[in-house]
Amino acid sequence: xxxxxxxxxxxxxGKWIDARLPIPRLVYDxxxxxxxxxxxxxLWTFGGILTFMLVAQIATGVVLAMHYxxxxxxxxxxxxxxxxxxxxxxxxxxxxxxxASLFFLAAYIHTxxxxxxxxxxxxxxxxxxxxxxxxxxxVATAFMGYSLVWGQMSFWAVTVITNxxxxxxxxxxxxxxxLVEWIWGGFAVGGPTLNRLYALHxxxxxxxxxxxxxxxxxxxxxxxxxPAGIEVKSSRxxxxxxxxxxxxxxxALVLFIALFAGLVFYAPNLLxxxxxxxxxxPLVTPPHIVPEWYFLxxxxxxxxxxxxxxxxVALIASIGILFFxxxxxxxxxxxxxxxxxxxxxxxxxxxxxxxxxxxxSQPPDGWYLILGRIFTFYYFxxxxxxxxxxxxxxxxxxxxxxxxxxxxxGSKKTQVKKAKxxxxxx
Amino acid sequence: MNSDRRFxxxxxxxxxxxxxxxxxxxxxxxxxxxAHEEPSIARQDWSFNGVFGKFDRAQVQRGYQVxxxxxxxCHSMRLLSYRNLGEQGGPEFSPKAVEILASKAQVTDxxxxxxxxxxRPARPSDRFRSPFANxxxxxxSNGGALPPxxxxxxxxxxxxxxxxYALLTGYREAPADLKLTQGxxxxxxxxxxxxxxxxxxxDGVVGYTDGTKKTVxxxxxxxxxxxxxxxxxxLEERHMLGARIMIFLAAFAVVMFLAKRAVWSRxx
Amino acid sequence: MADTIQDTMKSPGEEDEPTRRDVILVAAAGFxxxxxxxxxxxLLDQMNPxxxxxxxxxxxxxxxxxxxxxxxxxxxxxxxxxxxxRADDEIAAAKSVPVDDxxxxxxxxxxxxxxxxxxxxxxxxxxxxxxxxxIGICTHLGCIPKGQSVGDxxxxxxxxxxxxxxxxxxxxxxxxxxxxxxxxxxxxxxFLSDTKIKIG
Numbered sequence: 001x002x003x004x005x006x007x008x009x010x011x012x013x014g015k016w017i018d019a020r021l022p023i024p025r026l027v028y029d030x031x032x033x034x035x036x037x038x039x040x041x042x043l044w045t046f047g048g049i050l051t052f053m054l055v056a057q058i059a060t061g062v063v064l065a066m067h068y069x070x071x072x073x074x075x076x077x078x079x080x081x082x083x084x085x086x087x088x089x090x091x092x093x094x095x096x097x098x099x100a101s102l103f104f105l106a107a108y109i110h111t112x113x114x115x116x117x118x119x120x121x122x123x124x125x126x127x128x129x130x131x132x133x134x135x136x137x138x139v140a141t142a143f144m145g146y147s148l149v150w151g152q153m154s155f156w157a158v159t160v161i162t163n164x165x166x167x168x169x170x171x172x173x174x175x176x177x178x179l180v181e182w183i184w185g186g187f188a189v190g191g192p193t194l195n196r197l198y199a200l201h202x203x204x205x206x207x208x209x210x211x212x213x214x215x216x217x218x219x220x221x222x223x224x225x226x227p228a229g230i231e232v233k234s235s236r237x238x239x240x241x242x243x244x245x246x247x248x249x250x251x252a253l254v255l256f257i258a259l260f261a262g263l264v265f266y267a268p269n270l271l272x273x274x275x276x277x278x279x280x281x282p283l284v285t286p287p288h289i290v291p292e293w294y295f296l297x298x299x300x301x302x303x304x305x306x307x308x309x310x311x312x313v314a315l316i317a318s319i320g321i322l323f324f325x326x327x328x329x330x331x332x333x334x335x336x337x338x339x340x341x342x343x344x345x346x347x348x349x350x351x352x353x354x355x356x357x358x359x360x361s362q363p364p365d366g367w368y369l370i371l372g373r374i375f376t377f378y379y380f381x382x383x384x385x386x387x388x389x390x391x392x393x394x395x396x397x398x399x400x401x402x403x404x405x406x407x408x409x410g411s412k413k414t415q416v417k418k419a420k421x422x423x424x425x426x
Numbered sequence: 427m428n429s430d431r432r433f434x435x436x437x438x439x440x441x442x443x444x445x446x447x448x449x450x451x452x453x454x455x456x457x458x459x460x461a462h463e464e465p466s467i468a469r470q471d472w473s474f475n476g477v478f479g480k481f482d483r484a485q486v487q488r489g490y491q492v493x494x495x496x497x498x499x500c501h502s503m504r505l506l507s508y509r510n511l512g513e514q515g516g517p518e519f520s521p522k523a524v525e526i527l528a529s530k531a532q533v534t535d536x537x538x539x540x541x542x543x544x545x546r547p548a549r550p551s552d553r554f555r556s557p558f559a560n561x562x563x564x565x566x567s568n569g570g571a572l573p574p575x576x577x578x579x580x581x582x583x584x585x586x587x588x589x590x591y592a593l594l595t596g597y598r599e600a601p602a603d604l605k606l607t608q609g610x611x612x613x614x615x616x617x618x619x620x621x622x623x624x625x626x627x628x629d630g631v632v633g634y635t636d637g638t639k640k641t642v643x644x645x646x647x648x649x650x651x652x653x654x655x656x657x658x659x660x661l662e663e664r665h666m667l668g669a670r671i672m673i674f675l676a677a678f679a680v681v682m683f684l685a686k687r688a689v690w691s692r693x694x
Numbered sequence: 695m696a697d698t699i700q701d702t703m704k705s706p707g708e709e710d711e712p713t714r715r716d717v718i719l720v721a722a723a724g725f726x727x728x729x730x731x732x733x734x735x736x737l738l739d740q741m742n743p744x745x746x747x748x749x750x751x752x753x754x755x756x757x758x759x760x761x762x763x764x765x766x767x768x769x770x771x772x773x774x775x776x777x778x779x780r781a782d783d784e785i786a787a788a789k790s791v792p793v794d795d796x797x798x799x800x801x802x803x804x805x806x807x808x809x810x811x812x813x814x815x816x817x818x819x820x821x822x823x824x825x826x827x828x829i830g831i832c833t834h835l836g837c838i839p840k841g842q843s844v845g846d847x848x849x850x851x852x853x854x855x856x857x858x859x860x861x862x863x864x865x866x867x868x869x870x871x872x873x874x875x876x877x878x879x880x881x882x883x884x885f886l887s888d889t890k891i892k893i894g
Contacts, residue, residue: 038693059737060737063737063740063741066740066741067740067744077505080505080577080578081744081746083660084505084510084659084660084745085744085745085746086740086744086745087736087739087740087742087744087745088736088739088740089740089744090660090663090664091664091667091736092736092737092740094664239693243689244689244690244693247682247685247686247689247690247722248686248690250682250685250686250722250726251679251682251683251685251686254675254678254679254682255679257675258672258675258676258679261668261671261672261675262672264668265664265665265667265668265671265672266477266665266668268664269581274581274582274583274584274586275582277578277581277582277657278574278582279575287617507746507749509745509749513745538756539759539766546754549752550749551746551749551752671732674725674728674729674732677725678725678726678729681718681721681722681725682722682725684718685718685719685721685722688714688715688718688719689715689719
């Protein structure tokens, strides 16, 4: 919603800065008086939570980097030195490790919110695409970060995943092997690989920060979607970001931090794997190589396809398909709240992701493999079949007149202020 | 619609889920994973379990005694230093005791001005002495098997200290249908049930001086607790700080909820 | 729509006195500030020397093969330690200087109280006059003075000469001339036997 700024600097210093680099004005306009739908639920707090998690990961990461040694011989021991000798090292390391898991938890909830309420539909397609790009960068960053511990799981996860590229040999002979050796910096995963993963792991979060800024910029052009999926029509529909959503986001953030603290202080290794406390051994493969929980659904999809090459294609496609969602969904109605048939398929998709996650932790044989194939099929069918077809054939429920009206229906307590004409909405 | 009421139900669900989950799994070194074909490990009572868990000083001291008497002949703990034995949250030996315990070990130092390596008694600042100079020598002395370093062993196996206890007390006569490879021993807790390590503990092998009975079960219990401390020396500090922070966050959450409600009361 | 953020905070008809709403908002801000400070502290404290650096690293030095008039350099806590076995004339030269004439009259000896004067007795090894053990770092800007090797320039006072800015130290390691403000420091050390010392 492009509209003229109403910021008026009060102090003389304020005026001086405003004329040279108007950051206070920017903050006031974009995070102070910015108009927000008044009906947002707690699923809308995860954007703020994710921003906090990015800052937390960068802060803990930079200080960990002051002590970490990125060599094959020194890495594992340096992490243990951090845990034992560095002041607060245990806290910083556990916060960073648990933080990565919670970063993904928040990201998945945030993404599913977007899917459910149609936040990817016009005019927010680019916003959505930037979000999927952030998710992709997060996947790369987390994968590299986990490798830095140089435990057994770190080492073998890198070996397995980088080896996937050798599947290109079946397309162009020799290309895959050359590519893999280029990635490794050698003929096997080793010191050179670790060193470059470290450099890139340090770099990528700052790239993520840049894309996040684009993401927020793209959001602020149309403004936020809302649970009803209908446009803001008058001043009755909105409140200012501050103090309403600063306080609501703040409250949600404190609860999320409580979850974070509960894990860090009482179950810091719950989400990890014990094999990663065994120093990396290139001559011994662990009996079951499993990635961290947030990669398990993708791992299940990879192993469900019998062909190596097409398994890799499916893995890439499982995130890649998200880029096309704005065009796959043909429904004219944004929010699943008003889509009674589609809703079933959406929840089946959520269940599919959870089941695939469980299957990813199990060996890919017997019933696990059969179910893995069934749920992988549904995963792609949801995007490629359910989204386009249901948009055409479904008869949606009647949409409310306005956001304010949608609030009034549910509760007797709501008082709605007198409406001002839309032009006065600034 | 009052957005807070819609919030209470999922919040209640989250808390109802998180509290028993957290309590049940506190100090679980790793999630239960692929349980098929691997023996199930009995849960033990440990003083360090639970959100208020602490190490039993006397137990961890006895555990160190078991390690240094029996295990240290083959297993290194190279991530630990003798000074750790005196630090808070562990066995908490006195500074004098730490110096004496350290000096019992001979460590390699150098090169001196002549360019030679030499041995001297260990100091508190030294790392624990390793029984073998390198892996190859360790294998030669142990029939080709490499005794793993024990510094983080309590976190490196599913079941952690429960597993270590089960292993040390799990030596059995091989059943008739199991073919034992030459040099291996039958152990009910070890994956595959054949382990290269001969039973390290027998009743009476370590001379406890505090009246604790000198049984294999006690040795196993004590050394498992010691190994848990060795893997997580900051456990007590973590629990104590955690308690303070959770209380702070609970109060903060209440304040934020009231503040949010106060702000939103103007539009509800 | 409100013109200022302050206006958005007020309902119509609300007074400017502190209300219950203000109390809870101040409380929330207070919690946030405490939380932020508590979170910031570990991020800063982790840069302080860690436990392995703090655990007093000690070095034993064997003195048995140092000849009279000879000096050796050993490392302790990352710093060079000058150990010189002084000849009788060097000891006499150090003793002959009145402490009041010295640019720095204090002993700078970690084994003695801070206010001990810089007499040769307070600089040399306890009951072992020939031995001088000190941290070989010039107290001006941190260069390592020359004087340990036979061919080195030892300055006018027969001790050490710092080539960076010309400070000169005498045979007790005390600064006599030049920009250095203090005598070279004596580290904590003790004799384990006549031929062995433990530094730190």
